[in-house]
Amino acid sequence: MIRLTLRMPYYKKTKIPLLWLRRHTSDREFMLISSVLVGLTAGMAAVVLKTLVHYIHELLAYGNRLLDQPYWLVIFPLIGILLTVFVARTLFQGKPSRGTASVLFNISQKSSMVERYNMYFHVITSALTVGFGGSAGLESPIVVTGSAIGSNYGREYHLNYRDRTLLLASGAAAGIAAVFNAPIAGVLFAIEVLLTDISISAFIPLIIAAVVGTLCSKIILQEEILFYIGQREFFAAAHVPFYVLLGILCGMMSVYYTRMALRVEELFEGYHNKVYTRAMVGGVLLGLLIMLFPPLFGEGYTSVSLLESNNAQMLLQDSWLAFFGTNEWLVLGFVGALALVKVFATTITIASGGNGGNFAPSMFVGATTGFFFSRLVNLLEISRLPVSSFSMVGMAGILSGVMHAPLTAVFLIAEITGGYTLMIPLMIVSATSYALVKYFEPYSLDTKKLAQKGQLLTHNKDRTILRIMKIRHLIETEFQPVSPDATLGELVQVIAHSRRNLFPVVNAEQKLEGVILLENVREIMFKAEKYDTVKVKELMVRPPAMVQYDDSMADVMKKFDESNAWNLPVLRQDQYLGFVSKSSIFTKYRKLLIKTTNV
Known part of the structure; x- marks a missing residue:
């Protein structure tokens, strides 16, 4: 109670100026101001997260002396996962959802x-997981964090x-x-992954938020915390066939990545109620995987930098394979194995x-x-390919295939390499990979389960709105039920006090036995005898058809469509709940169409 009392005055003081702006500015002006504030907050959250992970890793490494001991590579990731589970269970009752899929579900x-x-x-939690060596990325946690900031700002005002x-x-x-x-x-990530329908006017808040977020990291973060690669090699038209082949390989690897990830997830579903056993x-x-393949420790951007700079042999330094030296084919096999086990x-x-x-x-x-692809071609003396460029372009290929975000992949790699000299190969590889993956996997790794449950927004507006609509929100209960043993006279009394021309026949167990149509009893209802x-x-x-809850x-x-009815009864198992009508569906459809258009 004391903490709440101390926090409330400050919260109100920070909220008052924005409430004043809300009243004295147009909707468009307030949205532009809001995008700056959301971008600033989300950007700072990203800065805090990246900094936490960097210094946790530095603390654990202790000048790299601890990580030189293989057993620490086993212990640290285990500690990180256990700490994450402990925090989620004790402070958040184990409820929080994770990943981009949770944001799409909320939308x-x-x-x-x-x-x-x-x-x-x-x-x-992601700082604990990745900081202690968990082999995952920070981008999805940052997306959820930024999305939560933007959503709650909108709810607050x-x-x-x-x-x-x-x-x-904008927060994402x-x-x-x-x-x-x-x-x-x-x-582009916000447009490709989160927003299924967007107008030109929506670009401005997204751009403002992204620029503000970028400035936060550019001003505050040190260069070694950020992932940045200076482009050194240029595109040669003679390498186009090899980029096409790389795109095909990336597409195949993306399908492998998606399917294997889902299979491994299924194996852990058996531990659903045993969270600490699952964590252990x-x-x-x-x-054990990290001990065999040390580059799997943490996010892996250090390893990517070594590949880009053509220093792949350094990846074997802490590996048991270092005993066999740094033979070119050994390095190639090790890197290929990394691609498969990641x-x-x-x-x-x-x-x-x-x-x-x-x-x-x-x-x-x-x-x-x-x-792997470019070095193999070079070792076989088929051609002389720039390994650095192919490593960078391969990143875009897998990213576009796994995340189903080819534009994000193309421009992300272009931006982190500090130029657009690889734009043509980036487009070739990303488009080829995405087209191949789309054929085998219509949905991305993050959205496949949502799509299977019918909970995913799509670019098909009609299908999207139908997925949003739920029967439970459309049930009409003002229909007057009658008993199957009731007499015609009793039915006439019910009809006299009802505005409907349809009457459900419900027995004592609340089970629907049939319906009475006013037009079918119009003649007999006037025969008093x-x-x-x-x-x-x-x-x-x-009834011509029945709808389940x-x-x-x-x-x-x-x-x-099949019954040509205007009203259909709704049942939960055998229990009568009410009716759903075409008119209520069309009314709800129009409202949702207005609500979800012109984002």
């Missing part, structure tokens, strides 16, 4: 409302769904931009209870794939 199913604790939960969604995406854009010093990539099993497995390390980190994402691991796999002799069960008819809206519309 589609919760009107872009992201829980408040996501503004700081992911900063704490009572913005509508469109503006709240735009600020949510600022987070990605701050991590990589890449404002264009941040904007996952932590030990991860530690997906296991990352998925084990996340599935066992750690917090992180697949963004950085995708780039790691891309760099190792590009290096039959009021006591004719029963309702003699007049009822079977958990039916998707697509299934409901199909039943309406």
